[in-house]
Amino acid sequence: xxxxxxxxxxxxxxxxxxxxxxxxxxxxxxxxxxxxxxxxxxxxxxxxxxxxxxxxxxxxxxxxxxxxxxxxxxxxxxxxxxxxxxxxxxxxxxxxxxxxxxxxxxxxxxxxxxxxxxxxxxxxxxxxxxxxxxxxxxxxxxxxxxxxxxxxxxxxxxxxxxxxxxxxxxxxxxxxxxxxxx
Amino acid sequence: xxxxxxxxxxxxxxxxxxxxxxxxxxxxxxxxxxxxxxxxxxxxxxxxxxxxxxxxxxxxxxxxxxxxxxxxxxxxxxxxxxxxxxxxxxxxxxxxxxxxxxxxxxxxxxxxxxxxxxxxxxxxxxxxxxxxxxxxxxxxxxxxxxxxxxxxxxxxxxxxxxxxxxxxxxxxxxxxxxxxxxxxxxxxxxxxxxxxxxxxxxxxxxxxxxxxxxxxxxxxxxxxxxxxxxx
Numbered sequence: 001x002x003x004x005x006x007x008x009x010x011x012x013x014x015x016x017x018x019x020x021x022x023x024x025x026x027x028x029x030x031x032x033x034x035x036x037x038x039x040x041x042x043x044x045x046x047x048x049x050x051x052x053x054x055x056x057x058x059x060x061x062x063x064x065x066x067x068x069x070x071x072x073x074x075x076x077x078x079x080x081x082x083x084x085x086x087x088x089x090x091x092x093x094x095x096x097x098x099x100x101x102x103x104x105x106x107x108x109x110x111x112x113x114x115x116x117x118x119x120x121x122x123x124x125x126x127x128x129x130x131x132x133x134x135x136x137x138x139x140x141x142x143x144x145x146x147x148x149x150x151x152x153x154x155x156x157x158x159x160x161x162x163x164x165x166x167x168x169x170x171x172x173x174x175x176x177x178x179x180x181x182x
Numbered sequence: 183x184x185x186x187x188x189x190x191x192x193x194x195x196x197x198x199x200x201x202x203x204x205x206x207x208x209x210x211x212x213x214x215x216x217x218x219x220x221x222x223x224x225x226x227x228x229x230x231x232x233x234x235x236x237x238x239x240x241x242x243x244x245x246x247x248x249x250x251x252x253x254x255x256x257x258x259x260x261x262x263x264x265x266x267x268x269x270x271x272x273x274x275x276x277x278x279x280x281x282x283x284x285x286x287x288x289x290x291x292x293x294x295x296x297x298x299x300x301x302x303x304x305x306x307x308x309x310x311x312x313x314x315x316x317x318x319x320x321x322x323x324x325x326x327x328x329x330x331x332x333x334x335x336x337x338x339x340x341x342x343x344x345x346x347x348x349x350x351x352x353x354x355x356x357x358x359x360x361x362x363x364x365x366x367x368x369x370x371x372x373x374x375x376x377x378x379x380x381x382x383x384x385x386x387x388x389x390x391x392x393x394x395x396x397x398x399x400x401x402x403x404x405x406x407x408x409x410x411x412x413x
Contacts, residue, residue: 027246031239039230047218050200053234060242068385095203100215123223126216141196142220145227170192174212177219 023072027064033073034080035060037111041081044117045088045101055091059084074109081110126176134169141166184210192217299343299390301328301406309394310401315339320355320373321401326408330392331355331362332401333373341392341403342375348386362389 024030038059043052063083067076085103092099108115123143127135133155140151152162187204194201195217206214222228309323309332320333322344329344329352344353344362351366361378362371369380375389393404 027242028239031242035235035238036230040228043228043230044222045218047195047221048201049198049231052228053230053238056230056234057238057241060238061245064242064246095201096211096214097205098211100211101218117222117228119219119222123219126219138220142217143224145196145224170213170217171209173220174209174216177216178212 023069024076026069027067030064030067030069030076031060034077034111037116038080038084040116041084041103041110042088044119045103046091051091055084055087058087062087077110081115122177126173129176130169130172133165134172137162137165137169138173188213195221297390299328299392300404303407304393304404305407306395306397306402307405308400309341309403312396312399312401315401320357322355323403325403325405326410328392328403328405330403331373332392332394332403339394339396339401340374341394342371342373342389343392345389346386347389348380348382353389 024033035056039052039056042055042059043049046052046055059080063080067079071079081103088101088103089099092101106115110116127138130138136155137151140146140154141148146154148159148162148166151166152159155162155165157165184204184206187202188206188210191201191204191206191214193199195214307325309325309330310321315321315332315334317334317337320331322331323329324344330341331344331353332339332341334340342362345351346353346364346366346369348364348367348369351364353362353364353371355361355373356363356370359370360373362373364370367381369382369386370378371389372378375391377385377388380386395402
């Protein structure tokens with residue numbers, strides 16, 4: 001998207017191109033071109049494969065049939081992102097009874113890295129502000145995917161201590177992440 | 183406070199299992215959010231599995247080849263998925279209102295025009311004197327039963343309805359931009375009735391055209407009887 005916005009206008013009004021964007025030839029093309037960024041967008045907001053797969057499937061099952069193939073690529077992507085937003089909100093309502101994460105309105109195209117996930121930047125920001133051992137346990141467990149036993153060994157401590165460390169580290173990280181902590 | 187629910191949620195998340203539902207408080211929710219972000223920040227950890235991609239494509243192919251409603255689905259699970267899908271699509275349509283939606287105008291697909299309005303008890307009613315409609319000028323009219331715009335292009339008369347096909351607000355003609363505009367939702371139409379811009383989840387229909395003729399220095403439109411003069 002080019003940065004050519006009217007700063008005061010509420011929503012930009014988009015014109016029908018004189019030569020219409022040919023969009024996608026069929027639903028398979030819509031799927032192939034968009035499934036990856038859509039999955040990654042959802043994964044970034046649920047953090048596990050099983051839920052990300054279920055929600056991705058739900059988005060496509062809901063969105064493809066009513067989709068007009070006359071829509072441009074950009075419009076199809078905006079529509080898929082909007083559908084994903086609805087599906088994710090419903091997921092949180094049903095599982096935890098509150099919205100944990102959401103798919104925001106953004107300026108960037110839905111398939112851009114900034115739109116897919118800001119988790120890496122946010123995590124870097126949070127980890128930077130944690131004491132060394134807290135940061136390390138979270139890196140070992142969440143980023144590297146090590147078991148608690150492996151992590152304890154790497155930190156030179158017991159499994160019980162590693163658990164306590166992880167528990168405290170996450171609490172502190174959550175405070176930092178929500179803007180409270182140090 | 184639900185320490186056990188949180189612990190189990192985090193264990194599942196870390197083990198790559200589907201986490202189980204519970205009711206977290208604010209701080210627990212914040213910890214889950216942070217845990218999700220930590221997990222999602224794992225480099226390369228967010229690529230979809232190829233088996234999943236293939237399987238979903240197969241399910242979609244099944245759905246897309248389904249005959250509309252009446253045909254019973256092959257598997258009972260398909261029906262549920264389709265129902266879930268439909269309600270989510272409806273919800274998404276609402277959610278998508280904040281987004282500028284797909285605009286039409288593709289000649290091959292949607293009908294370029296909504297068709298001609300031909301009232302059941304139509305009669306030719308004068309909407310202007312010929313002199314009021316020189317070439318290229320858009321002339322609004324209101325017959326009580328019908329409002330619209332008439333203009334002349336290369337000597338030939340054309341008329342379209344003056345009511346927005348979305349929710350019925352009355353259109354006005356933006357002469358500098360050469361388009362009919364709806365005051366309600368920023369929809370705009372070309373003088374021939376094609377949708378030019380809109381902000382709706384689904385593009386509104388084009389404007390119906392009206393039958394128009396010129397007789398003895400008068401321009402007439404085939405219109406229904408006036409509301410105060412029932413046929």
